[in-house]
Amino acid sequence: MPAIAVQRLGEYTVQLRQPPRIVGAFTLMGPREGAGPLGQYFDAIVDDDMWGEVSAEKAERKYLEHAARRALDQAGLAEQDVDYLIAGDLLNQIVSATFSARSLGIPYLGVFAACATSALGLGLAAMLVDGGYARRVLVATASHYQSVERQYRYPIELNIQRKETNQWTATGGAAAVVAPPGEGAGPRITRITFGRVVDWGIKDANDMGAAMAPAACDTLLRHFQDTNTTPGDYDLIITGDLAKVGSKLFRALVERVGVTLGGKHMDGGASMYGTAPWAGAGASGSVCSMAVLLGYVYKEMARGRYRRVLALPTGCLHSPTTWQQGDSCPGISHAIVLETD
Amino acid sequence: MDRDRKAIEGAKDYQRLVQQLAPKPNAARLAARAFLVGGTICFLGQFVFDYFRYRQPTEGEAIAATLASMILLGVVLTALGVYDDVGQLGGMGAAVPITGFANALTSAAMDFRREGFVLGMAAKMFVIAGPVIVFGILAGTLTGLVAWLVGAGP
Numbered sequence: 001m002p003a004i005a006v007q008r009l010g011e012y013t014v015q016l017r018q019p020p021r022i023v024g025a026f027t028l029m030g031p032r033e034g035a036g037p038l039g040q041y042f043d044a045i046v047d048d049d050m051w052g053e054v055s056a057e058k059a060e061r062k063y064l065e066h067a068a069r070r071a072l073d074q075a076g077l078a079e080q081d082v083d084y085l086i087a088g089d090l091l092n093q094i095v096s097a098t099f100s101a102r103s104l105g106i107p108y109l110g111v112f113a114a115c116a117t118s119a120l121g122l123g124l125a126a127m128l129v130d131g132g133y134a135r136r137v138l139v140a141t142a143s144h145y146q147s148v149e150r151q152y153r154y155p156i157e158l159n160i161q162r163k164e165t166n167q168w169t170a171t172g173g174a175a176a177v178v179a180p181p182g183e184g185a186g187p188r189i190t191r192i193t194f195g196r197v198v199d200w201g202i203k204d205a206n207d208m209g210a211a212m213a214p215a216a217c218d219t220l221l222r223h224f225q226d227t228n229t230t231p232g233d234y235d236l237i238i239t240g241d242l243a244k245v246g247s248k249l250f251r252a253l254v255e256r257v258g259v260t261l262g263g264k265h266m267d268g269g270a271s272m273y274g275t276a277p278w279a280g281a282g283a284s285g286s287v288c289s290m291a292v293l294l295g296y297v298y299k300e301m302a303r304g305r306y307r308r309v310l311a312l313p314t315g316c317l318h319s320p321t322t323w324q325q326g327d328s329c330p331g332i333s334h335a336i337v338l339e340t341d
Numbered sequence: 342m343d344r345d346r347k348a349i350e351g352a353k354d355y356q357r358l359v360q361q362l363a364p365k366p367n368a369a370r371l372a373a374r375a376f377l378v379g380g381t382i383c384f385l386g387q388f389v390f391d392y393f394r395y396r397q398p399t400e401g402e403a404i405a406a407t408l409a410s411m412i413l414l415g416v417v418l419t420a421l422g423v424y425d426d427v428g429q430l431g432g433m434g435a436a437v438p439i440t441g442f443a444n445a446l447t448s449a450a451m452d453f454r455r456e457g458f459v460l461g462m463a464a465k466m467f468v469i470a471g472p473v474i475v476f477g478i479l480a481g482t483l484t485g486l487v488a489w490l491v492g493a494g495p
Binding site: 054055057150154155156157158159160161162163164165200201202207210214245248249252253278281 | 358
């Protein structure tokens, strides 16, 4: 008997039967993120990016754990009310997620998709809930400018001249609870298109936007094809974190195949810091797309500004070792559709 | 095969697009900033040297004291979190003088302090500055060897 997956659309897309909701969300960001144009959308801002910790790694996991706990509070739930914690971050062995899971005590699924962790986590959570494998799932991620800079690039105080293509890793944590549609009134995750790893040979790790733009384009076009939709069917198409350089490339690639995004497209990384010169092309980091989704998008959906949003978080999957050995930077993009009732 | 070739051509085509849309750095402005920052550091160095020259009799001692002072300046500015901003402003103008070398050592030492004094700070101190030392010693040895061979050595 041939295998039939009934909840699929086209080649790559998942159509959820009873689309689960985001019933609780919390964004907890650092001072630079709080001072940016999206600052008003975040739930809490920590004035000291190190949050009183002695190392950036310890601070990063504090952001993740606190965001996760506050998201549970927002949903009016306790740890035992969720069946899984899906979490990831950018550090080696995803330690921020793992160490937070240690204190949260919830069965833990650690995931890695670099800065696309948000969509991977939310997508998997929605599938688990809709499939009846979990009552509720907590999704969390975090990143920290200093810990990521140390791991991927140079010492913090080194006199390196940043390029205009460089992106600034966002500091903060963000988390959401995904639950069956009967609980609460938050936006529903209706469709998911998990992306392929796409690598078009960009070797400059200081230009991650260029490395990720083809992946975002690939997932977007596959999603349109599978769901038979066009940009006109969405109120907002939000990528992240292609930043300014990557967004330009993304739009150019999409336009080449005759798709016009018009005013519908926004990029989380390009929006996070506005025109601050130190930020280069904009923000990155696994918390960036999660915070933009759970901060800006979630709240604007609650206000009724957007009813149907296509989110395409993007991740650059290189490691410092592969980059130093001359390999190009593979990109990935996972798409989720958020809809209000 | 045909699919592979198409993919490679597609990637090359994309890399051209990336080049085309890449932000163009203003080379003249960057060079002017490097000149001003590097020049200021060298002016300071000259000032310190002249001061030691005024106080100390031999030139060799004055040079050594100047280098030590500039290194100290680089270390202090790094510890205060200022030198990375100088680097953002001046690029190579901040990296090439000996203050930049001091910054490379200090910034790495500060970064890895949490991993312990021996395997962290002491071991990782040279991750950026190490090559400068290695190739500096190598270049010095080769130059000395050549000087000795042609009979120009001391």
